[in-house]
Amino acid sequence: MLLRGKVAVVTGGTRGIGLAIVKKYLAHGATVVLCGSRLETAEKAVAQIKAENPDAKVEGIAPDLQNAEEMEKALGAVRDKYGRLDILVNNAGISARESLYDYKPEDFEKIISLNVTSVFVGSQAAARIMKEQGGGVILNTSSMVSIYGQPSGCGYPTSKFAVNGMTKSLARELGKDNIRVNAVAPGVTNTDMVKVLPPELIKPIVSQIPLGRVGEPEEVADAFVFLASDMASYITGEILSVDGCGRS
Numbered sequence: 177m178l179l180r181g182k183v184a185v186v187t188g189g190t191r192g193i194g195l196a197i198v199k200k201y202l203a204h205g206a207t208v209v210l211c212g213s214r215l216e217t218a219e220k221a222v223a224q225i226k227a228e229n230p231d232a233k234v235e236g237i238a239p240d241l242q243n244a245e246e247m248e249k250a251l252g253a254v255r256d257k258y259g260r261l262d263i264l265v266n267n268a269g270i271s272a273r274e275s276l277y278d279y280k281p282e283d284f285e286k287i288i289s290l291n292v293t294s295v296f297v298g299s300q301a302a303a304r305i306m307k308e309q310g311g312g313v314i315l316n317t318s319s320m321v322s323i324y325g326q327p328s329g330c331g332y333p334t335s336k337f338a339v340n341g342m343t344k345s346l347a348r349e350l351g352k353d354n355i356r357v358n359a360v361a362p363g364v365t366n367t368d369m370v371k372v373l374p375p376e377l378i379k380p381i382v383s384q385i386p387l388g389r390v391g392e393p394e395e396v397a398d399a400f401v402f403l404a405s406d407m408a409s410y411i412t413g414e415i416l417s418v419d420g421c422g423r424s
């Protein structure tokens with residue numbers, strides 16, 4: 177029970193890594209508000225969780241993560257309903273594989289908007305609440321590609337390099353307000369994002385991973401539990417790799 181009594185918001189909480197974070201946070205005693213891209217998918221995820229655990233303190237919402245006004249309202253409503261906002265996990269993200277030669281500028285913008293702008297927008301709305309209440313934790317989902325790039329779809333690694341930059345900068349800016357800001361950089365993880373990739377792309381990557389396999393969303397979620405908990409009370413500005421050492 178590392179998060180007993182904490183109130184958390186997790187974006188992209190309807191499936192994959194985000195859903196695993198939601199479940200782990202609930203198991204550790206937190207109240208969780210999960211965000212989906214549509215209310216229908218958010219409610220479906222909540223129903224799935226409640227079927228497994230009817231006592232789970234969880235609800236689903238679907239604000240536009242890129243819209244400052246909407247996020248201010250959504251996070252304000254969480255604070256009003258539950259009395260605080262202790263943890264924001266900026267996890268929602270999309271990836272890309274286009275070659276630079278065919279990459280449409282609007283597709284590049286789309287990925288930057290969700291993967292970077294929404295992290296800024298959510299962090300700003302959360303930090304205002306956290307400063308007022310005396311502290312909090314902001315966590316971002318980065319990626320192993322934020323360390324060494326990838327050979328196509330340059331918008332995705334570009335966005336994750338930006339997430340690392342924002343994580344380190346906000347950690348410096350918000351430390352004085354007792355707000356810790358960290359990121360988790362997953363390697364290849366067994367979610368819908370990876371299931372759509374052809375085996376010929378995944379196989380050579382996995383062959384480079386010393387642990388010899390892709391990661392499971394629950395293994396990534398454990399790092400989010402640790403960083404959100406008081407066990408990480410002196411850690412901020414860190415990008416924690418959870419990748420089976422895929423970098424080497």
Ligand code: NAD
Nearest residue numbers: 188189190191192193213267268269319362364365367369
């Ligand atoms: P996923 O596709 O299973 O889940 C993505 C989540 O983001 C979903 O909950 C979805 O509802 C949400 N989302 C997508 N578009 C949205 C939008 N426009 N508005 C609001 N929400 C939206 O993917 P995942 O693998 O669980 O990815 C979660 C995070 O982990 C992402 O930030 C991704 O970049 C990162 N990541 C994944 C891997 C991997 O191998 N799976 C590796 C490194 C980093």
